[in-house]
Amino acid sequence: xxxxxxxxxxxxxxxxxxxxxxxxxxxxxxxxxxxxxxxxxxxxxxxxxxxxxxxxxxxxxxxxxxxxxxxxxxxxxxxxxxxxxxxxxxxxxxxxxxxxxxxxxxxxxxxxxxxxxxxxxxxxxxxxxxxxxxxxxxxxxxxxxxxxxxxxxxxxxxxxxxxxxxxxxxxxxxxxxxxxxxxxxxxxxxxxxxxxxxxxxxxxxxxxxxxxxxxxxxxxxxxxxxxxxxxxxxxxxxxxxxxxxxxxxxxxxxxxxxxxxxxxxxxxxxxxxxxxxxxxxxxxxxxxxxxxxxxxxxxxxxxxxxxxxxxxxxxxx
Ligand code: ATP
Ligand code: FE
Numbered sequence: 001x002x003x004x005x006x007x008x009x010x011x012x013x014x015x016x017x018x019x020x021x022x023x024x025x026x027x028x029x030x031x032x033x034x035x036x037x038x039x040x041x042x043x044x045x046x047x048x049x050x051x052x053x054x055x056x057x058x059x060x061x062x063x064x065x066x067x068x069x070x071x072x073x074x075x076x077x078x079x080x081x082x083x084x085x086x087x088x089x090x091x092x093x094x095x096x097x098x099x100x101x102x103x104x105x106x107x108x109x110x111x112x113x114x115x116x117x118x119x120x121x122x123x124x125x126x127x128x129x130x131x132x133x134x135x136x137x138x139x140x141x142x143x144x145x146x147x148x149x150x151x152x153x154x155x156x157x158x159x160x161x162x163x164x165x166x167x168x169x170x171x172x173x174x175x176x177x178x179x180x181x182x183x184x185x186x187x188x189x190x191x192x193x194x195x196x197x198x199x200x201x202x203x204x205x206x207x208x209x210x211x212x213x214x215x216x217x218x219x220x221x222x223x224x225x226x227x228x229x230x231x232x233x234x235x236x237x238x239x240x241x242x243x244x245x246x247x248x249x250x251x252x253x254x255x256x257x258x259x260x261x262x263x264x265x266x267x268x269x270x271x272x273x274x275x276x277x278x279x280x281x282x283x284x285x286x287x288x289x290x291x292x293x294x295x296x297x298x299x300x301x302x303x304x305x306x307x308x309x310x311x312x313x314x315x316x317x
Pocket of ligand 2: 087091111112244276277
């Protein structure tokens with residue numbers, strides 16, 4: 001009914017990334033007015049609420065603790081149940097704000113801190129079948145963006161720049177043909193940075209749009225190839241593309257094409273406005289958990305490294 005987002009990107013830009021202490025301070029300053037605005041915009045009062053959902057991980061511990069403390073206070077003061085939500089389940093459940101998720105489902109979660117394929121055989125079961133072994137896709141975008149002189153977060157501007165260039169550099173596609181569903185982006189990031197530094201040393205001007213296009217093509221190739229292969233091994237009704245990097249136009253176009261051409265799976269692209277971090281997606285996951293009777297009490301604590309389970313491999317005889 002409302003989705004209030006307080007952004008603090010400007011405070012972090014001069015550092016080239018999120019500074020945890022600065023993030024915590026901004027959370028303290030903003031949380032009360034965010035809650036007030038959300039209620040006002042939705043035209044509801046505390047009495048109209050059924051529960052309070054809150055992210056308890058993964059993420060920065062200081063920021064998580066502020067959200068958890070605020071949620072506990074509201075839940076206690078208004079005698080409402082408290083529902084603990086995994087941030088990544090939130091990214092995936094942004095899809096539920098468009099249409100009910102159909103199970104079994106698969107999610108490709110690509111964000112600032114994560115790149116993983118999550119298999120969901122039934123509602124409220126999240127099993128990782130593959131993940132990045134080093135950098136997340138969004139992190140790689142932000143780091144190569146810095147080399148191109150683009151401010152944090154660089155994902156969107158690099159995406160736009162890529163659409164004006166060609167894939168001329170042929171950067172590595174790590175693990176593309178490996179027999180697993182894992183990813184690796186640090187080699188690509190290094191190849192990119194080395195190419196730019198080498199050109200700088202010999203005073204050669206490289207075409208920035210071509211650099212961006214070549215980087216983006218390498219990221220998209222691996223993400224799409226691995227996802228298509230995962231869908232062959234785990235046939236599902238629906239693939240959900242979620243997380244901040246799910247806003248990438250090149251990735252959305254490529255997956256739309258490949259999923260239709262190579263699989264029988266329906267693709268659900270999380271709407272652009274719900275790809276980046278927001279509270280509505282946590283509400284959507286919270287509503288699902290509420291139906292499954294998941295509740296937390298006043299002992300709820302932040303879990304910065306909270307993870308989904310790994311899919312158990314079938315027993316070998
Ligand atoms: P996590 O969800 O893993 O904890 P996070 O919450 O910091 O990490 P998100 O807010 O989900 O990350 O996503 C932010 C990331 O998405 C940034 O790295 C940003 O550069 C990237 N991003 C945003 N738009 C695009 C785009 N169009 N193309 C590529 N990357 C993008
Ligand atoms: Fe996120």
